[in-house]
Structure formats: structure tokens, C-alpha cells
């Protein structure tokens with residue numbers, strides 16, 4: 248099989264991995280009518296979905312997933328961040344595993360997401376590449392992978408590489424081959440562009456270090472929030488030693504070592520991913536671990552992937568998770584990371600779940616700000632960040648604008664680019680609550 252044929256063989260399942268940063272401000276229709284939706288959602292006038300999927304995409308993904316599952320075939324996955332694949336070039340790219348990713352700062356990138364091998368010796372219950380699943384596998388040698396990616400990069404089909412692998416011969420040996428691949432790509436083919444390199448379970452600290460020298464981002468998926476849950480999802484993996492420890496090493500390396508020999512003179516970012524909804528975990532469990540990863544291990548981002556069953560796996564009869572749950576987890580995660588929220592601020596139900604029908608920031612504001620609105624002319628930055636419709640950038644804009652004069656009405660906020668109607672129920676301007684149209688909420 249030639250190299251492009253191997254990429255095509257691997258491509259269909261690679262969408263299961265999230266594609267870097269998501270689109271942050273798509274102009275999608277934010278207001279889906281609640282009637283007829285699977286759980287009667289209101290978008291909460293949230294605008295951009297922080298997880299990168301519009302509410303409409305989420306609805307479609309849920310419907311599609313449920314329909315295909317009902318038909319007894321492998322459910323589809325979200326097409327994350329992909330443009331309309333109308334052109335034959337886009338179809339060709341997609342067939343090879345090239346996904347469109349939006350990077351920090353809004354830069355768009357055609358990212359080849361692929362595996363060094365889909366032959367895996369492990370048997371994770373959710374995974375299409377598990378050892379006991381019957382399908383045709385593909386394996387690259389490091390120089391072969393480096394060469395085919397260079398070919399795609401030179402022909403402008405792909406700008407960046409996301410490289411993972413099934414585990415073959417243990418995590419250490421597999422990581423050696425991943426490192427060899429990127430080493431060849433960097434040295435022999437002089438590729439300077441973006442590389443996201445996966446860390447294999449059970450790898451060694453030196454391999455984390457070398458991977459961090461070569462890549463722009465490294466990651467290892469925890470998949471579950473703790474040892475007990477992982478045991479039901481991937482019994483062959485060891486949560487603390489195999490999965491969490493590499494993330495600890497990455498943080499320790501970033502804190503204690505100078506970024507010598509790195510690609511761009513700085514250490515890469517670190518991310519992880521959870522599978523959501525396969526083994527009965529609640530949102531409190533997931534977000535407790537997320538909060539630790541963000542605050543203690545300084546992960547740039549935690550990804551959440553609503554479970555979709557894969558045929559010929561132990562979980563094939565398990566219902567797909569509602570993508571809205573994934574969406575609420577992203578929102579809560581950003582509140583923890585960027586908005587100064589603590590876990591106890593989040594509006595968990597007694598069952599430890601975030602309500603699906605309202606975004607968690609608005610849920611907090613309804614409980615805490617409806618009767619004690621915040622005066623925007625005096626509030627400090629952390630208080631401003633508690634107001635729905637005000638993010639880190641708009642909080643800074645408010646603070647700057649206040650130096651020029653008082654904010655008096657919603658028009659002053661709109662001129663700053665703030666979603667004034669969303670903020671209105673929770674604020675005072677010059678001592679008065681601004682008038683707003685309640686039906687918008």
C-alpha cells in the first residue's frame with residue numbers, strides 16, 4: 248500500500264481527536280428555537296460556542312449520531328472546524344485526514360491528523376483502533392511518514408501535522424518512533440511548521456523532554472477523570488503512572504528547564520482530552536480534574552469529546568452522549584481558566600451535572616446578580632468577568648473606557664463591541680439598571 252493510501256485508510260477515524268483550537272467566533276445563528284430540540288435547549292444567546300461547534304452543529308451532530316446508531320452502524324462524528332467540503336480539493340484533503348483547524352490568534356491551518364500505526368496492542372473499550380477490533384490496519388515507518396507529510400506540505404495540502412499512534416511494542420518504543428518521525432521531519436526535511444505530537448501511555452521523562460523540544464504542542468489523553476472511571480473505559484491504562492505523570496513531567500520541565508533546543512525557543516503547550524458520557528461519570532468529576540490540570544499543571548486547554556459508540560467495541564450498544572453536555576463542559580472549563588471562577592461557583596445539580604439548558608455563567612449570574620447587579624463604572628476586573636456578555640477583552644475595554652468618562656447606557660457598551668443586551672439584566676450603569684427587552688432572554 249502506498250503512503251497516500253495508508254493516510255486514506257486512517258483518515259475516517261481521526262476526527263475523533265479534536266482539531267487544535269476551535270473556531271472562536273463563527274457567525275453562526277446563535278438562537279435555535281427550543282421547540283423540537285432533543286432536550287429543549289436555549290442557547291442562552293451565548294453567541295460563539297467556545298467548544299467550536301455552533302448550537303446548530305451540536306443539534307445536527309446529536310441527531311445524526313442518534314439516527315445512525317439506531318440504524319445499527321458506526322455513528323458519524325462531528326466534522327470539527329471543517330469548511331463546506333464542496334470542492335474536490337477539499338474532499339481530497341478530507342479523505343487524507345487533513346482537517347481545518349483554527350489556531351490561537353485566529354490563524355487557520357490545514358492540519359494532517361494521522362497515526363504512525365493503527366495497529367494497537369491495547370484494548371480501550373471506546374476506541375476504533377483497539378486490538379480486538381477487526382479492520383484493516385496501516386503502519387508507517389518514521390521516514391515514510393516524514394516524507395509523505397513533506398510531500399503534502401510542499402504541495403500546500405497540509406500546513407501542520409497532528410501525529411498520534413496506536414501502541415505497538417509498548418509506550419516507550421512507540422514514542423521513540425514518534426520522536427524519530429518528527430526528528431526526521433525537522434532535520435532532514437527542515438520543516439519549521441506546526442507539529443502536535445502525542446505522548447504515549449507509559450513513556451519516560453526523557454521522551455517527554457525530547458518530544459517537547461520537537462513539537463509545538465504535546466498531549467496525552469486522560470480520557471477519564473480518575474482511576475475508577477478509567478478502569479471502566481480503558482482497563483489496560485494506568486491513570487496516575489501512565490497518563491497523569493507525563494502531564495506532570497511536562498509541567499515540571501516547563502517550570503524548571505530553559506527551552507534549549509526547542510523549535511521556536513519556547514516550550515510547547517500541553518493539552519488533554521476526556522471522553523464524556525461513556526462510563527457514568529458526572530460533570531463535577533470531570534471538572535474537578537480539569538480544574539487541577541488547568542491551575543496546577545497549566546494545561547492550555549482541556550478537550551471534551553461526547554462519547555459516540557463504535558461498532559465492534561464493548562461499548563457499541565452504549566447510547567451516544569448529547570453533544571450539548573460537551574458544550575457546557577467547555578463553557579465551564581473556560582470559566583475556570585479565564586474568568587476566575589472556582590468549581591463551587593458552577594451551578595451543579597445535586598447529581599453533579601451542569602444544567603444543559605443554560606450556560607453555566609448565566610446560571611451563576613441568575614443566582615447571584617439578578618438582585619444585586621454590578622455597577623460597571625466601579626466594578627473591578629474580576630467582578631466584570633462575572634457578567635454574562637463580558638469576557639476578558641471586553642472587561643479590559645470597559646476599564647479603559649471608564650477613564651474617559653462614565654458609562655451611561657447600553658449604547659456605550661455596544662460601542663465597545665459588548666453584547667449589551669446579554670449583560671443588561673445583571674448590571675447597573677451610573678446607578679440605574681438599563682432598560683432591555685426581556686423576551687430576548
Ligand code: SF4
Nearest residue numbers: 367369371374377413
Ligand atoms: S491505546 Fe490508544 S489507540 Fe490503543 S486502543 Fe487505547 S485509545 Fe486506542
